[in-house]
Amino acid sequence: MSAFRHLDFTLYQLERFFVVAGLEILSVAVGWQVYEITRRPLDLGYVGLAQFLPNVFLFLLAGHAADRFSRKGILLLCNLAFALCCALLIVITVRGPHNVKPIYAVLVLLGIVRSFNSPAGRALLPLLVPAEVFPNAVAWNATMFQSATILGPALGGLLYAVFGGPAGVYGVSVIACFIATVALVRMRVRTIVRAKEEFTVRTVLAGLHYIWTHKLILGAISLDLFAVLLGGAVALLPVYAREILRTGPWGLGLLRAAPGVGAAVMAILLAYRPLRQRVGKIMLFCVAGFGLFTIIFGISHSLILSLISLVLVGASDMVSVVVRGTLVQIATPDAVRGRVNAVDMIFIGASNELGEFESGVTAHLFGTIPAVILGGAGTLIVVGLWAWLFPDLRNANQLTLVQEQPSDAISDAQRA
Template sequence: MKEEARSKHDPYAVLRLPEFRLYIVARLCITLAMQIQAVIVGWQIYDIAQDPLSLGLIGLAEAIPSIVVSLYAGYIADTVSRKKIIMVVVTALLFCSAALLYFTLDISNVLAQYGTLPIYLVIFISGIARGFMGPAIFSFMPQLVANKQLYGNAITWSSTTWQAASLAGPAAGGLIYGFAGITAAYTTDAALVLLSLLAFAFIGAKPLPENINPQNLKDSLRSGIKFVFGNQVILSAISLDLFAVLFGGAVALLPIFASDILETGPQGLGFLRAAPAVGSVLMAVLMAYYPIRADAGKKMLWSVAGFGMCIILFGLSTSFWFSLVLLALSGAFDSISVIIRSTLIHTLTPEYMKGRVSSVNNIFVGSSNEIGAFESGFTAKLMGVVPAVLFGGIMTLVVVGVTGLKADKLRTLDLSPEPEMEPA
């Protein structure tokens, strides 16, 4: 019986699919690039402006365009080849990376003339691109996995890849910036985006899922919103992550912690940025072997509460090593929440509607990191860096408590597979 049970769960099943492996490589490269870019841009802007609010404005410059285009991007992802969208978007991100690289070259005096404005402009353009990329990638990934039973496995490995890149990217960005300079760091960023574009190019285009209820643009967008707001499990899971990340966005203030509180340089900033991903990767790999199924809703609530506690303790810490541990634990708790949320959205959403549902998810969660970055920068400007982080962690715990009381269907959510009928 034990051998039979073990054979039913192959943690590497989805990695045996060639196109899914290409998808993983592409996702790894683009995430590495974006994480490296985030470290460089954050340190560069704070070095120029010396203002906590300037860090928050980075997130706002990316979040606003992403939110504005999200609903339309979801509609496009359900009506246009998802691979074509991805190719156009990654090409746009490649031009953004090339522009940031150009700004640092000796032949360019753009930053000398205009300060940080050109950097914010590029981030704004990349925000538009990411607004279209989110729904396209979200809905394209299941098309690479024919067996719906492998969705959970695919989501876990996709999340693991993202977290691994989030682990390596900030550390690499800080180290390259610190030891080889900003031009080398931006060159690495652009090269990784190019590799991602090539990997996506080798994945075959997939036909759009059949839409059993074709609608015009207005009705189509309305149906996607109605689906999310009419499903308590999806809505409460998305809302929980939204407010947790919104108030717990201490990562945006890490340049200040690295520079003024923990007194480390760009190398230390890279490790601080990478620490949450260390915990996330370890937890995601563990979940590939031992997926969360029973009492998934309760475990999601407890994991977000654990995330909030880690943020509070991080705000109080003055030890570099203790801060690293707390950030790693926050990443582990966050990984549980992300994987459960992604699994239930993929499972409960019809294929032909995944672009639109993903766009709503992107408005709630996809841009919450950037809006959370602005919230952190704004509250840090008003009340100081440490009080801002403590406030965010406490508000995260409040959100968990309210969600746990109000969302009974999420609280009782169980992702255990239906038992198979014995043959007669």
């Protein structure tokens, strides 16, 4: 618990918990509402695509903003915008939508806000604790995130059933954003004087260049990208809940929360017993487990087996999350940390939101169960390829890298 001895880190975790929980609550309601309107798995894929596309066009600009402006200020504006998105969904719901286009429009706005929120928030974390406790902070940061992904979906499904619709659920998300904003206002951030770089193509692309020239980082984040892109089954959970497992919104909430349970348990374990040796091989092994447990979930018609499979999916994925997150933050100078995190977030967004779209398309073409099974098999193939293509990742032994001087990182990026 050494990271929590620092008040600003604690406030940051409180802020992040309520933002993530609020958005997870919203996500359950949106998925169920969209499927209630259209009854088409493909439309659930569009839910993810609507949130991902803004990232594609804005991630470089968002990363540059995180390195140029106050990261705390960016987060404050994003929290207010999150609350606005929730309020718009309330208005749409009260008016009784007969198609999903207005909902998709709000999700695009939500994706825009997330584009700026993620790199600013991730780049802020190293400024809240001393360097010697930062690996512990990364593990607890992942734990709090997963705790929110457990409680958020479960609460979202329960609230949907209690309120008899999504409007009340969106109202709870507004309250969560307000609490997060209060915690953020009270947080003090250590000031680091950064050179004001001009807005040029070279400075904007600095994050891409930094990752490309560090193959260990490139291998770690791209492995996570393609594994979750192919193996993720989150978008299809409403179909499983309604048509395969025969449960209601409460069952969907449990299914959405199950990966978070496994991930939270694994994150706590890693916080107390961090990975010390053979981290590359362990990461590859766990990503393979992610694919295998996805296949088991795909063929399951039992709620209990499905929940157990998803718990193991989350636990396996958390190892990759902690390894990647620690590598990216420790190995990146603060001067380019926002831009590097923006690139990392586009990888994560592609694996999550674009993965939801991929799941919807494959389910539309081949059926829900074959889509999940094919995705898990694809993940296993990716693990084999990455073990061959990135020997530095396969042979990585410890979560320690020699950090470059900021001036060197900037000059290297500008030569790209």
